[in-house]
Amino acid sequence: MSEALLKGLLRRHRDFRLLWSGETANGFGTAVTRMAMPLIAVTALNASTFQVSLLAAVGWLPWLLIGLPVGVWVDRLRSRPIMQTASAVSLVLFATVPVAAWLGLLTMAQLVLVALGTGAASVFFQTACTAYLPALLGPADRAEGNAKLHGSASAAQIVGLGGGGLLTQLAGPANGLFANTVTFLVSLCCTGRIEHREPAPARGGRRAIGREIAEGLRLVAGDVWFRTLTVFGAVSNLALTGYQSILVVFLVREVGVTPGLVGVLVALASTGGIVGAAVARRVAARTGTARAMLLFELGLPLLALLIPLTSGGAGLLLYVVGSFGVTAGVVAGNVIKSTFQQRYCPPELLGRLSASCAVLNYGSIPVGALTGGLLATALGIRTAMWITTAGVPLAALILWGSPLRRLRDLPEGTAARPTTVREPVPVAG
Template sequence: MNPADPPRPVGLLRRHRDFRLLWFGETTGKFGSSVTSLAMPLIAVTTLHASTLEVSLLSAAGWLPWLLIGLPVGVWVDRMRCRPIMIAASAVSLVLLLSVPTAAHAGLLTMAQLLLVVLVTGAAGVFFQTAYTAYLPGLLDPADRAEGNAKLHGSASAAQIVGLGSGGAIAQLLGPVNGLLADAATFLISLCATARIRHREPVREAAPRRALFREIGEGLRLVAGDAWFRSLTLFGACSNLALTGYQTILVVFLVREVGLDSGLVGVLVAAASSGGIVGATLARRVAARIGTARTMLLFESGLSLPALLIPLTGRGTGLALYVLGAFGVSAGVVGGNVLKSTFQQHYCPPELLGRLTASSAVLNYGTIPVGALAGGLLGTALGLRPAMWILTAGVPLGSLILWFSPVRRCRDLPTEPMAEPKPPGTPAVAAAVPVAG
């Protein structure tokens, strides 16, 4: 918050101009990204007649940059100002997405181009997401961060619902390729909103510039050496493996196995994604009653069980099984993310937040390409429905990690900052003691 900004009542973030711009830009970008997440596999399946394995490669390509560049990006974000990084990442994504309809209308679109666009926009997303996560705590007062995270995650889920629904309608009315024009427009809006934010990060104290790999090591040691970060990261990695596995072949499953058209696929996925709004809305309220750690366990573990309904999806009333199953998963994931984001912003030293974000994301998102490839391989080898059974079963199984972590043994996640990290080469140690519940 700029010193020049007038005092603001705690909790009234709608009056916070810079937060409104960030909120609007991020929500708009999520809307466009959700259109793309549906449009890209539909383009591959209906326009380029891609195989199940090729569709899974497309999904894997979007997350592969986290494995390739995620760790150094965390260091670079900690060294640089975040807002210019976010603006540049949005501009790159805008140009690349416009190249797909341009090539398609010229009759030159290929699967190789789709893979390249997804790969490079994924790399831009690594920069944007890491910078955005490190930028938010400096924009908001500590007391407002929980509310800010809830608003951002809830709006992102709402934007995803509208994007998926409209993405299916656009694909049916105008063709899947034109869905990317909507996404390109949203990146332009997001870019303009971010550029109008007045908040400027304070000049960081000059620190000795150490070797890149040494600073990367600090981030990895922070995740590995702290029981809270380690548990949440391992859970995220296993959960994403299963989630991405079944979501990668979901469009193919609904179109080819269940027999739905593009428009209905978008409507169903949008309806199921509404669970994210419910999760974001209820997470803070439930946490206030039973504690943040217990709420995380409830959302991430209890609400993952309905995933087992998804493979039972069929035509007619059988479509409700997909909606119920995916609704529960969406509510659990988004609600858990609200709690996790707020916890990390309070618990992690600000000067290490970029490296923490990147290090945990590399491990969390690094399993996503593996899950995507596993989905394609299992769908090809065993068939789509058997593959869905195997992959959806992994969602509740992954939550067992939380049952053997400090999360199960306490009522609340730590709210005080962890002890200052020790000098390079010394593992970080958790400073908070779990409260018996």
């Protein structure tokens, strides 16, 4: 069947369209938050550079705290109700920020708690969504489905980041977050209208949650492909979050950009995500999935070294070009990686694989955020930007040193299920 026909069929897939719309709305709300929260901290609460980086860190901390058991729960439960509950929790938590601002009660402590709570909801939503897509789409459609989800996530990020900065400037620091109550409500309604119902997961043979967590970890540690991609993701996120956590402070205080223009600049740079999602499958088909991963994760991120050179006027283009390259490479690499993992992982372990990888990948994000803040405090913001952006292309040397470099394509087939530890058999007395 032709690629054009497959695309048309996927667009007519009602349940996928609803999932796609819900995920896009969720991504828009998250992007508004990513821009509005640090701007609220800087402009309304006069937060320090370290406090802003702390705010970025706590939003990702739940991956370290609950990511592994969430993977087991997703494998044990239906994914769609989990996504609905997570959207509802995020809606309520984000609504508390403008309410507190209207009452004159908004504090840095509340922003930290909201970031922590919505971060926990995101753990459930993202893990469940990753496990739900293969149940909704056949193997032939998953690459296109992943490309559409990643592409729309990038588009939502563009609008959300730009809108977050403009809303903060026009409507006031806290009122910009009111948009999130609408976007998460849309996400909740879309997932609620999906007609596909997952079969109830089998209850027989369930073991202690610790044993099931260990099985997911053994799958990642024992397979060279899962291991390589996970370690690379963790190191890459360490560098990415290191500079992103201080980016708003860098642009506002070091370069002299207004909050509204910060959103516009970040939105322009984020168009790289749409480009990356659009070209990922085509480049992978032409050059091979393994070679495409190296191109997207090592070649394009070299442009990150332009970001610390950013200055006023025409010098703002250095940030746009550098961040565009990083975003395009990351999103394109994620499209290839997601499709590979959904195909290569045993289906009954997909939730645990997603959570195990995410704990290590996202678990490095709070460390990177705090590192960026500490470096900026100790060495200055621009010096910290040089150190953290240099780490983005350096992280890809992990891929270069792996078997990936010697192959054209990532392997076909399915990974071997890890050997499980047998429960002791009671002996009759």
